Amino acid sequence: MTKQQVSFFWFRRDLRLEDNVGLFHALQSDYAVIPLFIFDDAILDSLPKNDARVGFIHESLAKINSQLQEIGSSLLVKKGKTIAVWESLIAEFDIKEVFFNKDYEPYAIQRDLAVSELLNSNKAIPHSFKDQVIFEEKEITKADGLPYTVYTPYKNKWLEKCKTMAPIPEYDASVHFSNFHKNSFAFPSLAEIGFEESPIKVKPHNLTKIGNYHETRDFPAVDSTSYLSPHLRFGTVSIRKLVNWAARKNDVFLSELIWREFFMQILYSFPKVINQNFKSAYDGIQWRNNEEDFKRWCTGTTGYPMVDAGMRQLNETGYMHNRVRMVVASFLCKHLLIQWQWGEAYFAEKLLDYELSANVGNWQWAAGTGCDAAPYFRVFNPDIQLKKFDEKGIYIRKWIKEFDLGYGQPMLDHAMARDRAIATYKEGILK
Missing domain, CATH: 1.10.579.10 (DNA Cyclobutane Dipyrimidine Photolyase, subunit A, domain 3)
Incomplete structure (x- = not known):
C-alpha cells in the first residue's frame, strides 16, 4: 500500500497558529501539512503527575485543535521518546519535509540534531526557523564577534538593530490554512497522557496592565503584572507582536524582554552556566x-x-x-x-x-x-x-x-x- 506523501509541522515552544514562523513556511510546502505535538517522555518522566505546566500545554493544544477542526483538520498528539515517535511516523507516512522552530536549550539542540539526522537518512528534509526570539544565537555580538556578557551594551546593540526592522515583520499563515492535512485525529485527554488536573492554573495574560509598568512593577501588592511569562515560555503569544506592542507602550517592559534574550544567548554561548x-x-x-x-x-x-x-x-x-x-x-x-x-x-x-x-x-x-x-x-x-x-x-x-x-x-x-x-x-x- 502506497504511503501518503505529507509534510509535518512540529509544535514545541510555539503553541499558537498566529504569527508562527515555522508554521507560516510549512503551509507553503508542496505537500499537505500534518500538525504534530510530542509529549516527550525524556521531559515528562521527571515531573509530578499533576504538574500544572503539562496541564497548560494540554489546554493550549486543545485550543489549537479546536481551531484546526473548524477548517477540517486536527492536531496529531503523540507521547513517547521523541526519536521513537519520529521512527513510527516515518514508517506510517512518506514524509517529505518537516518544519519546526528552533529551541536553544542544550537538551533541545541535541534532540533536534538527532531528529534531523534521522529525517535526512530517510529522505525527509528538516527545516528550522527563528521564532521565539527577535535575535538569536550570534546575531547580537561585540565588534570582534564575541558574545556580550554585560547587559547594557547588549541592550543598546539590540535596540539599535531592532530600530532598523521596526515594526518587526509578523507572519500571517491564515491565508494558507487550506494546506493543512484533512484528518480527524483523536485528541487525547490529560489522563491518557498519564497526568491529572492541577489546582494551580496559568492565568490569562493581560497587556492592558503594562502601560504604567515602570511605576508599579516593584510593588507586589499591586496586581499590575501582565502574567505573560508562562505564555512567552510556551509560545502561546508571539514575541514579535509583543515587542512591536511594547516598543510603542513601555520602554521598561521592553527592557525586560531584552533581558530574556540576553540570558538566552548567554546560555547558548556558555552552556556551563x-x-x-x-x-x-x-x-x-x-x-x-x-x-x-x-x-x-x-x-x-x-x-x-x-x-x-x-x-x-x-x-x-x-x-x-x-x-x-x-x-x-x-x-x-x-x-x-x-x-x-x-x-x-x-x-x-x-x-x-x-x-x-x-x-x-x-x-x-x-x-x-x-x-x-x-x-x-x-x-x-x-x-x-x-x-x-x-x-x-x-x-x-x-x-x-x-x-x-x-x-x-x-x-x-x-x-x-x-x-x-x-x-x-x-x-x-x-x-
Whole structure:
C-alpha cells in the first residue's frame, strides 16, 4: 500500500497558529501539512503527575485543535521518546519535509540534531526557523564577534538593530490554512497522557496592565503584572507582536524582554552556566548548604515576612512577583549561604514560567556568580525591602494568614548574616 506523501509541522515552544514562523513556511510546502505535538517522555518522566505546566500545554493544544477542526483538520498528539515517535511516523507516512522552530536549550539542540539526522537518512528534509526570539544565537555580538556578557551594551546593540526592522515583520499563515492535512485525529485527554488536573492554573495574560509598568512593577501588592511569562515560555503569544506592542507602550517592559534574550544567548554561548558558576573565581566559596535551613526557605517559615510571603505565593500558585524573587534568592544565597543551584532547582520545579536560561541567569545574578551580576557585597535587607515595597503589609498579609496573630522570630539576624556572607565570599573568591 502506497504511503501518503505529507509534510509535518512540529509544535514545541510555539503553541499558537498566529504569527508562527515555522508554521507560516510549512503551509507553503508542496505537500499537505500534518500538525504534530510530542509529549516527550525524556521531559515528562521527571515531573509530578499533576504538574500544572503539562496541564497548560494540554489546554493550549486543545485550543489549537479546536481551531484546526473548524477548517477540517486536527492536531496529531503523540507521547513517547521523541526519536521513537519520529521512527513510527516515518514508517506510517512518506514524509517529505518537516518544519519546526528552533529551541536553544542544550537538551533541545541535541534532540533536534538527532531528529534531523534521522529525517535526512530517510529522505525527509528538516527545516528550522527563528521564532521565539527577535535575535538569536550570534546575531547580537561585540565588534570582534564575541558574545556580550554585560547587559547594557547588549541592550543598546539590540535596540539599535531592532530600530532598523521596526515594526518587526509578523507572519500571517491564515491565508494558507487550506494546506493543512484533512484528518480527524483523536485528541487525547490529560489522563491518557498519564497526568491529572492541577489546582494551580496559568492565568490569562493581560497587556492592558503594562502601560504604567515602570511605576508599579516593584510593588507586589499591586496586581499590575501582565502574567505573560508562562505564555512567552510556551509560545502561546508571539514575541514579535509583543515587542512591536511594547516598543510603542513601555520602554521598561521592553527592557525586560531584552533581558530574556540576553540570558538566552548567554546560555547558548556558555552552556556551563546551567550548573556551574559563570565566574569561576567564585568556585572556592564554602557554602553552608544546611538542609534544615533550606527546608525553612522552601516552606516560607524563615521569620522574614517578605521572604516567606514570596515562597508561599510560589508554592500555592506557581507565580512569584519579580521584586520578591530577588529578595528570596538573595536571602538563600547570602543570608543562608546555600548554593544558588539549590534555589534554581526548586524554582524549576515550582515556577509556571520556568525558563532555563532566565532561571539560571537570575539565580547567578542574585548569588553574584553570574555575568553582569550583583556584586557579592550587595545583600538585600528583607525588612528594608518590605518597608520600601509593601509598606502597608498588604502583600505579606495575603500570603501569611497568621501574620497579625504574632509572627515568628527571624531564623537568623540580618546584620550577622550579612557580615558572615561578605566574609565568606571574600575568603572564597579565587584570586
